[in-house]
Amino acid sequence: MKSVTDLRERLQDMHSRTAETPLFNPVFQLSLDLSRALEAGELSLDDLESMICELETTALEDRAARTRRLLALPGTDTWRLGPDFADFGAFREHWEQPRLHAVFTAHPTFLLTPDQASSLASAITGDGSVADAACTATEDRPAVTLVYEHQRAMRAIGHAQDARDRIVGELLSNAAVSFADRWRDLKPLPFRFATWVGYDMDGRTDIKWYDSIGFRLAEKAQRLRRYVAKLEKIDSGHKLLGTLHPALAYAEARAEDFAQDLSDPVDLSDAANRLTADHEHKLLSLAPIIAALEEEAQQASEDHAIKLLTLAAAMRADGLGMGWIHFRVNAKQLHNAIRRRIEGGDTLEIGSKGAMAVLRKMVAEVEPMRANFGALAIEASTAIRQFLAMAQILHHIDADAPIRMLVAECEQPSTVMAALYFAKLFGIADKVDVSPLFETEAALEHGGRFLDALLQEDEYRAYARNRGRVCIQTGFSDAGRFVGQVPASLAIERLQGRMADAMRANAMSDVAALVFNTHGESMGRGAHPASLKDRLEWPLSPWARGRFARGSVRLEPEASFQGGDGYQLFETPELAFATLAHIADYEWTEHASGEPDPFYTRTDLSLDFYRAIRTHQREHLESQTYSRAITAFGLGMLNSTGSRVSRRQSDVAADRSMNLRQIRAIPHNAILQQLGYPVNVIAGIGTAAEGNEEEIAQLLESSPRGQQLMRLARNANALASIKTVAAYGELFNSAYWASRTYRGTEDGISHACQALADYLTKDDRNGVFRRLASRLRVDALKFHRLLEHLPAEDPLPEREQTRRTLGVLQALRLALFKHMFLRAVSLPSFSRANDISRDDVLEMVFTLRIDDALAQMRRAFPTSFPQLDDFQMDEPSDWPDDEGEGYGAIGRNYIDPLERAYMLSLRVTTAIANHFGAHG
Template sequence: MAKPKASKGLALDALFSQVKSEKQFTEAYTLRDELESRLIAMRQQTTSHPLGNPVLELAHDLSERLAAGDLSVDILSQLVQYLSVEAFGDRAKRVSDYVGVESIADNKSRLSELFKALAFDDADTQISFEAFKDKLEREAFGIVITAHPTFGLSKELYQALAQFTANESSDGQALDAKAIEILNQLVIGSSHEPDQGIDLLAEHGQAMEAIASIQQALREVYDVALAVAEELYPEKWTELSPRVLSVASWVGYDLDGRTDITWATTLHTRMKVQVIQLGYYISKLNEIIAVHKGEKDELETTLALIKSRVTLALHVAEKETEFFSDNNASEEALKDVSRSIVTDDGARLVHTAELIEAINRALNLTDKADLKRSLIILRSEIANYGLAASHMHVRLNSAQLHNAIRKNIGMEGEPDDPGRRRGNFRALSGLLDEVEPIRINFGSLSAEHTTAKRMFMLIAQMIKYVDASRPIRFLIAECDTPFTILTALYYAKLFGVDDLLDISPLFETGTALERGSEVIAELLENEHYRAYVEKRGRLCIQTGFSDAGRYLGQVSASLAIERLHMKLARLLADYNVRGVEVVIFDTHGESMGRGAHPLSFNDRLKYVSSPMTRLLFAENNIPLKQEVSFQGGDGYLYFGTPKLALTTVTRLLEHALGKSTADDKDAFYTNTDYSLDFFLTLKDFHENTLENKDYAALLGSFSTNLLYQTGSRKSKRQHDKHHGIDRGHPSQIRAIPHNAILQQLGYLANTAGGFGTAIASDLDAFVKLHGESDRVRRFMDMVSYAKGLSSLNTPEAYAALFNPRYWLAKAYAVKHTERARDQLRLSNLVGDTQRYDGMNRMLQIFRQDAIHLHRGLDALTADGQEKVFPFDTRRRINLIILHVVRLCLIQEIFLLAMRIPAFANRDDLTLEDLIQDIIAMEIPAALEELKATFPVHEGKTVFTAEEYGEPSDYSDDEARDYSDEHKNIFEPIEELYDLCRRISVGISNSIGAHG
């Protein structure tokens, strides 16, 4: 199939043109060019001055120009805004090229070509309608919408980003001059930052908008599929209900590491999704009725009856949804609504069969092809989505399941403790042997305090009273033992939901990925699990590129996941598992560190699920469904306009339904000795990095304090139990903030790191392998791209801020000024050299590795191989300038902190404590304390003789007004800190995603 056409980017051209012509940016633009020239000149001197750091030197120079009055914060703010707008526009251009944005008509033409190809075998003979129907009614691919905290821009700016990307408005209209002008004003005039205080409700609202856009794209897909079927199978096409792609969501249902989502919140969210979908079905029925008014009486009556049935169900759902929106409803109120739900008079819709049957009756009452097609598309949607806008994924942590079962079997310690493992499994198998479903109600659900059991009870109630037409996925995080899955199976049987529940372990740690195939093998030997899987007809697993990338490094994680995929295919063949579809949910995000290949959408999908993996499943006749996640605001971007959404869906279907391009002679898979050694070296590098206390020091230098809050989920994991957890360990920082910290420090270590070490072991073998392996070229493109966005000079410059010697050198240079005194004092307060030395040791490891990586990349070029990922120099320069400006601002914040007046220690709070908070960039908390300690008084309180009977001349010292401190210290710190965080957004846009 031909490659997508490059976008014209007319709106983007206007944006770039306008931002360069804005008078407010004249000085900023001049400063940017000056900094670029100086940076290039300094880099050219590296060979003669190898100890120099151009990033630090430029930041120092800006800082001194600020102090001398030769530069203002206003100009730096304008520079940040200019670079942010340019990064925003560049990002839109890259996304457009990345996904290959095309018109609705062009995408439909590609889909038509794809579906026609499915109707013919390798000998170019048309297959039977039944075989064609099986292909199109099977869900070959799945989209999962999640609410990971990647809402790095405001909703308005995300909408503008999507519109620039697709060159159309959110409702699909071409952008005219007026619309472009409005978008330009928004992007140029707005502060580039997330919406404040984003919560689960806001996340869910944006998720539902993305899902609605996907549904609209799927209507176009179904229309094309039916057109192809009508052309090739004119006698039977109306029997087709295409599905091809599923849409699921866990927004509001993901309890892994969260303690802030109640059972009522989850139920309300699910009911709300049903209300939305039933309303959608009514709107589509109204469209059909309006267009075909005046048809046969029987047909009009049938359509009206379908609409009435859905409307009645909607009224019931709306009433119950409203009740469960209140998390604080009384027990008596819960009893009332529970009785109302249970004694329903038949108005409720839980199954889709009656709607589909009614649509089939309507189909038989008309000969009009356009009406038939409209009805079949609606039938397909009902068959695909069920009675909610998306399928439901719930997620718990394995520890929550272990805690639930512990008392039932007398389990002490962990399930796989060597001395007790057999006993634990034997006890659990005994429960499975005898389990019988029990009855529950909303009262017993509300009274249950064990998270895992409460979730199964809630699932039972949702199947009974919300939607029993589509299965629910039960995802289990941090799962590395079959005991966890069997525990989930026990509770699924206990609460009577095993017929509609797909239990899915998440393999994301190094241990879990190594043991994943062994876990599945042991499960297949268990009669209860084997029977369950065969009855369901599906075996589901989830892999986590984000967390695995944190533990193992991104590329070594992808290789470990690929090995698991392949082992699973061979395992199912060895165990002779037949009639069972394998569903692999490859959870990954929009950044390289979380598994998104930067070259193209096609490369991204092949990186996550390699052609060799797909070939292996096909050769063993094992049906495979791949699912991928689109995470938070950065992920929803791909569905921001109709054209963009259809393009994205088309790319997914081309990947899932197109012919495999696997090369079984790829040297990565044939030269297994070298490939395995390479993988193990890479994996060891990252595992050692994660356990290195110096890496913790590097991540903890500013932690997440340079970042805005980008979602409702906490940056660090929340736990039901806190004992035995090292909260300072990098593993306790979630994957997205972990990646975001690396982005903000300027070195994408978990993507670019480790390769130099792996390459250095045998450079010639690496060059040869790269030339003979599509798989290696693909991940090396990613590595070189990440290296192009990284410069070790940048984290070394940040580390220097914690080096007392740096501040002493600065003080020496300016001699006897007040600024020198502040710098001398600061040299004592940045701490002893332990923190700096730890950061420096870690950066030396990265530097040694990077030297070998550069040699490896140079060797590829010298060998005549295609240059590895040509890079945009201006983009890299802009990225470094953003870091330079922020390094300057942080220095000014540190020096302003030296001017904070002394105060009496109180409540274990000292001035040094607050200064240390500021040095760690914990600015909001520090300023809150400072403003309370040094209050502003509007005027002195006068205690008059008229009020108290005698005059008073006393003035309370504590009532002193600290307006000057606020104006000259606290407010400037706040302004500079806000600018630092705005820079963080510019950096994220330059890289392409948050975290």
């Protein structure tokens, strides 16, 4: 068994044994075969690395094939780009508002190295193959810092801008043919881009306020550089270059000022004074330049005019930055800040009617205050600091582009009023869009009443009309974790419908509804994997869009492309164009023809179905069994994929009681993928249909929304393996380790196996995994019973091959874990130090806190120590009388192999994630 082919064939043979012995576990058995060969010296870690490298390549190719299907590649270079219009007015209305606001967020999903992302992009747009060189070792991964995330975000947005320019150019060319007398008046705006990388303060304290200012200045310089390059390509002697070139130089100098540590008041004063001073090249608005370009285009040749108008369209869309920006704070941060402005605010319940009355008066009577960078530097409140930073950006960097203020965990209208108060206090309410986030179960359940109450506030209505929109954000990450992905999507859909109703009921149909759906690329957090059409409709369904249309409310849809996963769709200009062209071609309005979707008319069935799935998901979340299984390995099974990471517990005992709320949504979903079963996607569907399979199946099959739901579930199920979940529990089975050498085999590890058996007699994880696997199996049986009543549909053409590959990857990782366990337990005893014992180190290994364990091992058995020759002594010495190797053998035989096995296991993690199509 020295090749991947051998392992696949062996796994295939063992699967046939499950018919004879239902509890037989092929994945665990293959891991045992590998482990025995490894411990006997018949296989080496080099051999395993070679196989893992081959499987990494296969996984990238599988991900490339999925993305090719998602984007319908290879395709044609000619795109329809929306419906045909005989009337210029209709054409103009369709293309002068964004088909989508695309937000490039930086959730921790930077799984692939830049080289791997590039290889994957080449495979997607090429022949689908990936060179073996794409197997980049774990230690070669770049550190995922905030600066790295920002650089990757700007790179992706740059490709998106180029793709949008191409689309705008094609629209103008088409308009020139169809509307020869009016096309030069067209102001296309098919997409708007934004980012929160460097501005999101929710849950992190590592971003300094001057980092955000520095990022915005760097973005301004980068965007001006791109504008200059575009204009020089159009006309190298264009007169507007005389304005743009010095403005670029000025912006670059100011960006350099803020690209350093400004904690010293003197340094900050110097940088701030240069930025705030009046200067002839301090460009704050592109409006005059846009007007000049459009005026010139009126008299230019067709080809020249298209280029000028394309550049003007880009400037109108992005302003003096790579896109718009989103700041984000937590509701609690706002509450703490507003209490400082209220007499007796320390004891005031923000959600009370009394607080709302106070806030109503404060918002109505607030007088704007001036603030400078000194005030920003000394401000202690995170929320107020964000408003001060926004004010400085609007006053001194870009006066035109509005800024979004996202408020996480926002469950009360008074929180929005508090944000509005600070926006008015610092004189920026006319440029800031306050956007509450609905993500928790309570927020989704009561969001309709929240919005209705908010829209009844006179001050808020006046503010929204001034801004021209009401903004909300719906989140799929925490909702998918705590409610389940299917119930979360349906609850979000219902909230969106309630928003449309509230706007109509409160006479707000004269403003737009901007709905930001923050989802990720994987099926675990809100992005449908089947097609781009499904991806667009899953978070904002035709039913929800129809509610806005019937209320005559213009809808501005917004969606996120998260981190390394989302940026993959913009890894190259070709991929960016394919992605945006598909979205531009999609018709957002509700389909007028056809019967109503039965999912919304047969609520006697669909509501009960939804509630039953939600109840089942809640039972998992409230179960100690589920919590313990998901956190059994801590977060050690995952690569570090972002600058904002979940903290591990500092003490060993805390790992046993780690709560699911101590890890973020993406790591939670990623662990489910790595354990082999996307519980938050599949679980509960079968149970919800139990006893009523035929009628539920008929509803799902006759409903476009129901079919979409099942496509999501089928995609997840095609990759799911309950046997794999059970296999991880067997690692902690004392009986397994005690029996492994029972018949006199593997004498070389008999003492280690006995030690593991002794230690694990008191461990609960084997029982936990068995209980979880049993619960999943019962629900899965019901799920497959439902599928029997639905037309056969295979979401993955290579389904069985992919499942075998995943099984081999899981078996390899299990074998590596066994090798790590055996090395750790075979380590000689050492003295207790810093309250860390040998058992503590073993527990660190069992929970994959490998860095901590290695540090303790190397403390106990150092391989680098002073030598006698290091000293210049006159007196001779015969001691020490050995060769001075010290603990070198222990390092070679135990510590180093453990570390290498762990590094290899993280490469398996990457491969498995690529088969799922995303990290978490």
